[in-house]
Amino acid sequence: MDEYHLSKAGSVFKLKYKGRYFCFASAHQVESANYDYDQLCLLNYDTNNLLTSNRVVFAERLVDGSSNYDCLLFDFTESVSGGRLAKLGWYEPDQFFNDSQTRKPLxxxxxxxxxxxxxxxxxxxxxxxxxxxxxxxxxxxxxxxxxxxxxxxxxxxxxxxxxxxxxxxxxxxxxxxxxxxxxxxxxxxxxxxxxxxxxxxxxxxxxxx
Missing domain, CATH: 2.40.10 (Thrombin, subunit H)
Structure with a gap:
């Protein structure tokens, strides 16, 4: 098993969507830090264990033909479903989530x-x-x-x-x-x-x- 130094860098967003648990990160922050994709982990505050995702979705050039998808999707569903990560703390879609365009904010x-x-x-x-x-x-x-x-x-x-x-x-x-x-x-x-x-x-x- 590879050994990695523990560090904190960048930010993520945790989202629950259609029964699955995802963590968003920007692609450039992973690439600029020269991280492997299996190095991104979330902390279980009850056990102090660090959990990695079970898969990563690479969206560049695949979803809508564009090459500027500066976004990666890490799937933590198995860790949450298995009780290794808490089900609390994941943002669930709000009533405006399915709007065709992002609303103009105040x-x-x-x-x-x-x-x-x-x-x-x-x-x-x-x-x-x-x-x-x-x-x-x-x-x-x-x-x-x-x-x-x-x-x-x-x-x-x-x-x-x-x-x-x-x-x-x-x-x-x-x-x-x-x-x-x-x-x-x-x-x-x-x-x-x-x-x-x-x-x-x-x-x-x-x-x-």
Whole structure:
């Protein structure tokens, strides 16, 4: 069995969809860190065991003919069904999940772990457990097949490492506000957060083999 050093890098999003349990990560963060696909793992907080996925879905150029699917899908269904990972903590599709287009949000927010604070302290035997949350307003993107928002106020830290984390939007129906899942963060700077839209994520999930 190969031996790996334990490290924390990048962000992921855990989703339960049609009875299966998936973890999203951006392809570029896996490739840039030179990880093997069997190195991504989730922690069982009750047992302190680390579990890897039982398969990875490679979507580039396969789902809709495009080559910019900066998104990987890790399937943890076997670990959850077998009781090795908890069934709690997986996001379940909201009432807007099947919309044909991502709704225009009143506000957007991204959740993830920037690299500057996403480290394991082996001296104190701990790590930063809380992610950063960045709020902003919708803006245009220069990237194809992406949506974007501008952080408000502008952030002072480098958001590198937040890729793979979820992006949510707030919408209003009548006199009520709703939070909805909008996509996966893929490219972020201090002035603009670009993300992979929900409609393409749903396409990936529905066309997995």
């Amino acid at each position: 506000l957007a927010c991204a959740i993830g772990y920037p690299s500057f604070r996403n480290e394991i302290d082996y001296v104190k035997n701990c790590y930063g457990a809380s992610p950063n949350i960045v709020w902003g307003e919708e803006t245009k993107t220069a990237m194809s097949d992406r949506l974007a928002f501008t952080p408000t106020p502008q952030i002072e830290f480098d958001p590198i490492g937040m890729s793979g984390g979820p992006v949510f939007g707030i919408t209003q129906e009548s006199d009520r506000l709703f939070l909805f899942f909008a996509g996966i963060l893929t490219n972020a700077t201090r002035s603009k957060f670009n993300f992979f839209p929900l409609r393409r994520i749903r396409h990936l999930l529905d066309h997995r083999q």
